[in-house]
Amino acid sequence: MKLLGTRWTVWLALPALLAMSGGAWAADFDGSQLTMIWGVPFAGILLSIALMPLLVPHFWHHHYGKVAAAWGLAFLVPFAVMFGPAMAGVNVVHALFAEYIPFIILLTALFTVSGGIFIRGNLHGSPGLNTAILAIGAVLASFMGTTGASMLLIRPLIRANDNRKHVAHVVVFFIFIVSNAGGSLTPLGDPPLFLGFLKGVDFFWTLKHIFPETLFMVGSLLAIFYVIDSWYYHRREEVLPQDPTPDSRGIGFDGAINFAMLAVVVGLVLMSGFWKSDVSFNVYGTEVGLPGVLRDLGLVAVTFLSLKITPAKVHGDNQFGWAPMEEVAKLFAGIFLTIIPVIAMLKAGVNGPFGAVVQAVTQPDGSPDVMMYFWITGLLSSFLDNAPTYLVFFNTAGGDPQVLMTTLAPTLAAISAGAVFMGANTYIGNAPNLMVKAIAEDRGVKMPSFFGYMLWSGGILVPLFVVMSFIWFK
Secondary structure, three states, X not given: OOOOOHHHHHHHHHHHHHXXXXXXXXXXXXXXXXXXXXXXXXXXXXXXXXXXXXXXXXXXXXXXXXXXXXXXXXXXXXXXXXXXXXXXXXXHHHHHHHHHHHHHHHHHHHHHHHHOOEEXXXXXXXXXXXXXXXXXXXXXXXXXXXXXXXXXXXXXXXXXXXXEOOOXXXXXXXXXXXXXXXXXXXXXXXXXXXXXXXXXXXXOHHHHHOHHHHHHHHHHHHHHHHHHHHHHHOOOOOEOOOOOOOOOOOOEEEOOHHHHHHHHHHHHHHHHHHOOOOOEEEEOOEEEEHHHHHHHHHHHHHHHHHHHHOOHHHHHHOOOOOHHHHHHHHHHHHHHHHHHHHHHHHHOHHHOOOHHHHHHOEOOOOOEOHHHHHHHHHHHHHHXXXXXXXXXXXXXXXXXXXXXXXXXXXXXXXXXXXXXXXXXXXXXXXXXXXXXXXXXXXXXXXXXXXXXXXXXXXHHHHHHHHHHHHHXXX
16 A cells, blocks of 8 residues: 555655755754745645635645645745755755654554554444543543544544534534644643653643643533534434444454554654654754654554554455545645745744744743733644644743743743644644544545634634633733
């Protein structure tokens, strides 16, 4: 089974070729040299994801990878011309080896292992059962990651509701709760928190400091969902006369060996965070540490082992296929590439094009504005990748984990909550969002458009964020 088409693989290899002459360059780039025009390719890929499925759905379905590649080249070629191929190559290779490759390897491992577990039996999607599944997913998300929990539970949830007319709202709340808010308590839950852990934030710090916010967020969303799902459920003709999934005697697991594989994935991620090694490899200016290399090699091995030991019947019953993973891999390759100048401009601080954004999180006396940290980190995480956005504001707040965990604990809590919770505001705020959407559509669920989804998030999530601001981040 192949994850990416040959032409896409070749395109991804181009930055490495560009970097062949750039080994001595540093990966960091001074974003103050750039202007806002460099953000156009990133804005272009976001607008393409938002509008093209609505305006030209057939073209988008067959050529979204080419669109993402075109926007990537729209950044890469002018950048190479203006700053030289070595500088372009070294920055792109940094994005690949420090961010994209580890990101996509972890997602692929979780997608594969979770796809090898089939929850046998026909659950009936009543409001009570759906709410219970979302609650279980919220708990699992902080311990097996939002991606792992999402991939494990989205298929049985959709199957449980395949006898109902209206299912899209169930998937939307699943994204809110399982793919985002539930992953806020440990570094295993969401990539931004894992980056904080690598920077020196204690493993249980977020559990201690944003547990009330998480309880409020998840509890409120579960209550709102139960009311909305009950309204749909009790409408006339909501439940179809015949359930497409036949009833069975009981609930069980096929492919249960993959739970052990899932434990190995979690162990590898923890190992890469706790194990410190002086051994590293310089890949054209990007330092790649030995723990990260062994983690990624281990995850690749787990992926292939899971594919080998999982019976074909389990994959068949799960309707397992690579289309959702392929979509995420291609679109996020474009996003990680075009986001390079945007992150550089943010990192430039007050001297960069986004200086006003950085100034907005600082009060006149120089102290951090906690509420603004929450909102700006969150709003940028809704459209940028939330992991590098977290790092930008982690460093903006001083970057010293000991100070941030103590004296500036409210600021770190605001950054953490904003990055994790507001990743649910759009389909691209967090990788599992797009994967869940792709799986749901692959199973015939008519999901909201990019802007249609934002109507849900704007109407439900934003009021909760406002309440949260005035309780915990004022």
